Amino acid sequence: MDYKTPLAKVRSLGSAHNGTGHWWMQRISSMMLIPLSFWFVIYAKKLTILTHAEISAWLAEPLNSFFAIAWLMTVFYHASLGLQVIIEDYVHCEWRKIAAVWAVKVGFFALGLATVLAVLRTVH
Amino acid sequence: MIVSLKLNKPPQIYQSCSKTLRVKIMSASNRPLSPHLQIYKLPLTGLISIAHRITGAALATGLLFFAYSFFAIAAGAETYLDLQNLLNHSLGQIGLWLFIYALFFHLCHGIRHLIWDAGLSFDKKQMNKNAVIELTASLTLTLCAFFL
Numbered sequence: 001m002d003y004k005t006p007l008a009k010v011r012s013l014g015s016a017h018n019g020t021g022h023w024w025m026q027r028i029s030s031m032m033l034i035p036l037s038f039w040f041v042i043y044a045k046k047l048t049i050l051t052h053a054e055i056s057a058w059l060a061e062p063l064n065s066f067f068a069i070a071w072l073m074t075v076f077y078h079a080s081l082g083l084q085v086i087i088e089d090y091v092h093c094e095w096r097k098i099a100a101v102w103a104v105k106v107g108f109f110a111l112g113l114a115t116v117l118a119v120l121r122t123v124h
Numbered sequence: 125m126i127v128s129l130k131l132n133k134p135p136q137i138y139q140s141c142s143k144t145l146r147v148k149i150m151s152a153s154n155r156p157l158s159p160h161l162q163i164y165k166l167p168l169t170g171l172i173s174i175a176h177r178i179t180g181a182a183l184a185t186g187l188l189f190f191a192y193s194f195f196a197i198a199a200g201a202e203t204y205l206d207l208q209n210l211l212n213h214s215l216g217q218i219g220l221w222l223f224i225y226a227l228f229f230h231l232c233h234g235i236r237h238l239i240w241d242a243g244l245s246f247d248k249k250q251m252n253k254n255a256v257i258e259l260t261a262s263l264t265l266t267l268c269a270f271f272l
């Protein structure tokens with residue numbers, strides 16, 4: 001007799017032990033990154049030409065502050081999920097794998113948060 | 125060919141921290157091995173698939189630089205100018221445009237992943253055609269970004 005529902009059976013499966021959650025978040029962050037990447041390319045070009053006063057004013061425009069923070073939050077999240085997959089594929093030793101995934105997650109979370117705070121300091 | 129395998133040890137042993145042990149287990153278990161990359165010539169679609177992973181890792185590294193750019197702007201005019209000089213140096217320019225090209229390639233192939241996830245475009249002819257479309261599109265997008 002099997003008391004488990006089909007959903008309960010697949011939860012926490014996979015090499016990350018979180019079922020399809022990781023996969024879904026990777027897809028959602030990918031879709032968000034399609035428009036956000038175009039904003040990023042504009043930003044990268046601005047970096048090469050605008051003066052400090054000009055780029056601070058540019059970032060302070062509501063739409064650009066919005067895109068800057070949206071891009072940073074999404075890209076750091078997407079990159080940490082992506083690096084996690086790569087680590088899980090190539091690091092076979094269990095404790096090293098867990099340590100590496102945690103280091104990436106904690107590091108990227110902290111860095112992502114710090115950059116968002118930097119944008120807020122610029123546009124305050 | 126599917127080889128059924130009876131494991132007489134718990135599967136965790138296959139995650140052993142010793143590489144020699146892992147290789148021994150792999151060969152002793154008589155499991156089907158994946159194509160050896162040094163011997164097997166990858167088709168275009170295979171090369172692109174690996175390039176997606178390589179660009180993903182490269183972009184994650186380059187991200188650190190762009191993260192720093194936001195700190196530099198917040199820090200003030202001097203720090204910002206240093207960063208800008210770095211970026212406008214010829215090596216900086218090469219790095220910047222390689223990053224943007226990698227981004228557009230990763231984006232184009234990423235869209236294809238999303239199409240696959242919708243259950244579409246698994247036909248072999250279509251796959252090769254799409255590989256060429258992806259490469260052209262990412263190059264075009266990079267050139268547009270460069271000249272616009």
Ligand code: HEM
Pocket residue numbers: 026027030031033034037075078079081082083085086176177178179180181183184185187227230231232233234235237238
């Ligand atoms: C700077 C921006 C980006 C970074 C740092 C980044 C990083 C990564 C990394 C490290 C991976 C894991 C690669 C792998 O498992 O082989 C990945 C996967 C992926 N990326 Fe990105 N990415 C970026 C932008 C984008 C964009 C714009 C898209 C748009 C569609 C995208 C779509 C995807 C998809 C669909 C996957 C999963 C592929 C799979 O399932 O194998 N990424 N990304």
